[in-house]
Amino acid sequence: MTDRHSLRTNATLIHRVRNQYDEASWEEFVRFYRPYIFAVIIKLQVNTDERDDLGQKILLGLWEKLPSFNYVPEKSRFRTWLSAVIRNQVYTYYSKTNSELKKRYGLEAEEGGDNKPEIYDIMDKEWKIYISNLAWDNVKEQFSEKSRSCFLLLSEAKSPQSVADELGLDVATVYVHKKRILDKLYREIARLDNELG
Numbered sequence: 001m002t003d004r005h006s007l008r009t010n011a012t013l014i015h016r017v018r019n020q021y022d023e024a025s026w027e028e029f030v031r032f033y034r035p036y037i038f039a040v041i042i043k044l045q046v047n048t049d050e051r052d053d054l055g056q057k058i059l060l061g062l063w064e065k066l067p068s069f070n071y072v073p074e075k076s077r078f079r080t081w082l083s084a085v086i087r088n089q090v091y092t093y094y095s096k097t098n099s100e101l102k103k104r105y106g107l108e109a110e111e112g113g114d115n116k117p118e119i120y121d122i123m124d125k126e127w128k129i130y131i132s133n134l135a136w137d138n139v140k141e142q143f144s145e146k147s148r149s150c151f152l153l154l155s156e157a158k159s160p161q162s163v164a165d166e167l168g169l170d171v172a173t174v175y176v177h178k179k180r181i182l183d184k185l186y187r188e189i190a191r192l193d194n195e196l197g
Contacts, residue, residue: 013025013032014078015071017029017066018067019067020063020066020067033082034055035130036126036130037055037058037059037086040090040122040123040126046090050093054089054090057093058086061085061088062082069081077197078197079196083120083123090119127197131189131197132185132189135185135189135192136185139184139185143177143180146169146177147177147180148181150167150178154174154178
């Protein structure tokens with residue numbers, strides 16, 4: 001579980017991790033970004049036996065490039081630069097292995113093509129999933145077990161009435177539990193997206 005109080009702003013972390021000899025900052029950086037990187041790798045159908053190697057190459061590439069990266073949060077998001085590094089490493093990987101997949105994900109420039117490559121849609125989707133899961137881990141202990149159960153059952157597309165029946169609650173109470181959790185969850189998603197993205 002991520003300790004939200006130990007999470008520093010992304011700008012501060014990026015500044016600290018630019019010092020390649022600050023091992024604690026690098027470990028914090030890897031703890032936050034490695035799950036996202038690997039989610040993208042898996043979604044891009046990288047062979048199971050090559051995922052760790054590619055993930056390590058991406059992290060090594062980040063470690064090498066971060067000292068010269070000039071992060072200006074007002075001008076662009078860190079995630080934009082991170083996505084470019086991931087894309088370039090995946091491009092190199094597919095250049096050696098599978099040109100068909102390289103073309104499919106938009107890793108290869110096509111003449112006259114002005115559509116956004118699929119890899120960026122994949123990275124955006126995986127980022128949203130990653131941040132949502134991280135946010136849930138950060139807020140779930142702030143709610144009772146009954147509230148969490150109610151929310152999780154609703155997220156499985158169960159009707160409020162069936163959740164109320166299953167948990168022995170009034171339907172109105174089900175809606176209250178859902179609203180309380182969603183309010184806190186959305187705030188935490190926004191905070192994490194701002195700090196990590």
